[in-house]
Amino acid sequence: QGPKGESALAKLCAEAPAMKFMDSGPHKVAGLxxxxxxxxxxxxxxxxxxxxxxxxERLAKALLDNPDVMPIGLGARDSLRLEAGLCLYGHDIDTATTPVEAALEWSVQKSRRTGGARGGGFPGAAKILAHFDHGASRRRVGLRTEGRAPVREGALLFADATSAEPIGKVTSGGFGPSLNAPVAMGYVPTASSAIDTKLFAEVRGQRLAVQIAAMPFVKNTYKR
Known part of the structure; x- marks a missing residue:
């Protein structure tokens, strides 16, 4: 992964540079x-x-022979996917979340929506299409903090610094190393989901000001 991914893999797989985002298939890599x-x-x-x-093991060693390649773990993957505004199943989405609530409308083809050539007929269609047609009560949003303290998963979101009842909840949060700043995402009422809306997150008993921000936080660099 990363800006040197293509050149690194090309040394071991001649077909790699010709591939586009989401292309897949059998290929020889380092002769394997x-x-x-x-x-x-x-x-x-x-x-x-x-x-x-x-x-x-042989493949890993062949890749790591290139000084441009370094191993990383799932912690790094998690911070990168958060900066990219990508959902993690079981955290930001689950079986009770619709694509409209999750800001993932692109995942349902227009032909499968109300009035489309093949409208409906898929699992959850009644609820999902109702959200497309009439809107959902909540919305997944990006969040930036005013400061450097990260807002973690589970933090409650409030409309102001003193209200007793939360209006939303953070589903993923951490420090974005590419941005050198904290980032998070969570769910809030659709009426409170506009970009630049100011909210407050409860962090260790304190109310921390946060602002709804556009996602992705860092521009995606897929090869289209």
Missing amino acids: DCFVSRSGYTGEDGFEISVPAGDA
Whole structure:
């Protein structure tokens, strides 16, 4: 993953530079039979490689022989996907969340919506199409804090600094290393979801000012 992903993989897989975002298929990588997709849950241009377990160590060593390649863990993936405004299942979305609530309307083709050539007929269609047609009561939004303290998952959101009843909740939050600033996302009432709306998050018993911000926080760099 990252701006040097293509050049790094090209040294081991000649077909890599010709691939576009979400292209996938069987390819030789370092002489090994692999399945390569130009994807990755980071917001960056990059590749995901599936390899038989017996060849995994050999492939990893071949990739790491390139000084431009370094290993990272899921913590780094999580901060990158958050900066990219990407949902994590079980946190930002679940089986009770509709695409409209989650600001993922693009995931339902127009042909499957009300009046479309193949409208409806999919799991959850009644509720999902009602949200498309009439709106949803809540909305996933991006959040930026006024300061450097991160707002973590589970923090309650309030309309002002003194109100007793929360109006929303943070579902993902942390420090964005690319931005060098905290970022978060969560759900608020649709009526309070406009960009630049000021809210307050409860952090360690204190009310911290936050502002609704456009996502992604960092521009995606997929190769289209």
